[in-house]
Amino acid sequence: xxxxxxxxxxxxxxxxxxxxxxxxxxxxxxxxxxxxxxxxxxxxxxxxxxxxxxxxxxxxxxxxxxxxxxxxxxxxxxxxxxxxxxxxxxxxxxxxxxxxxxxxxxxxxxxxxxxxxxxxxxxxxxxxxxxxxxxxxxxxxxxxxxxxxxxxxxxxxxxxxxxxxxxxxxxxxxxxxxxxxxxxxxxxxxxxxxxxxxxxxxxxxxxxx
Numbered sequence: 001x002x003x004x005x006x007x008x009x010x011x012x013x014x015x016x017x018x019x020x021x022x023x024x025x026x027x028x029x030x031x032x033x034x035x036x037x038x039x040x041x042x043x044x045x046x047x048x049x050x051x052x053x054x055x056x057x058x059x060x061x062x063x064x065x066x067x068x069x070x071x072x073x074x075x076x077x078x079x080x081x082x083x084x085x086x087x088x089x090x091x092x093x094x095x096x097x098x099x100x101x102x103x104x105x106x107x108x109x110x111x112x113x114x115x116x117x118x119x120x121x122x123x124x125x126x127x128x129x130x131x132x133x134x135x136x137x138x139x140x141x142x143x144x145x146x147x148x149x150x151x152x153x154x155x156x157x158x159x160x161x162x163x164x165x166x167x168x169x170x171x172x173x174x175x176x177x178x179x180x181x182x183x184x185x186x187x188x189x190x191x192x193x194x195x196x197x198x199x200x201x202x203x204x205x206x207x208x209x
Contacts, residue, residue, distance in 0.1 A: 023049055076097045085109065088108040102150065
């Protein structure tokens with residue numbers, strides 16, 4: 001749509017701030033409910049809203065290096081994974097637009113409350129200070145393959161049709177070739193990321209309604 005009137009400009013500004021507010025609130029909740037120093041104090045995370053084509057609409061001013069890749073991540077994911085209402089996926093794989101393995105991304109589609117129309121997507125990405133690999137703190141310079149850098153999360157469903165299941169991601173963190181040394185902290189931060197995603201989903205639904 002061409003912005004051609006003062007009313008259009010006003011509406012654009014209002015909705016820009018409404019969308020930004022949702023992303024910002026997602027970040028506040030993520031920070032407050034996380035466990036790790038990396039998320040709670042260093043604020044090494046990002047939250048964003050994307051439209052139904054997975055193009056970036058709004059992002060809170062968190063870690064700039066994440067923001068350009070979040071839309072890429074969702075579009076790459078959608079090319080191979082069919083996301084439906086109630087689904088939430090976790091990944092950190094570079095093949096799916098990940099930056100490096102410690103940056104773990106949660107993605108959820110947002111539908112209208114009636115469930116009949118896709119609105120867009122809510123996404124967050126958090127840096128985990130420990131995600132496995134051949135050395136503590138992950139990302140060793142002498143790694144010879146991706147698995148030696150840390151736990152590789154090719155897209156895993158955390159929620160399917162609205163049912164949360166921690167089994168697969170917990171098993172992966174514990175039993176990967178070079179597993180995480182801080183699984184409890186990983187899961188705590190993933191719980192915080194999940195709360196952030198659910199918050200963004202609800203707020204976007206309410207705005208559209």
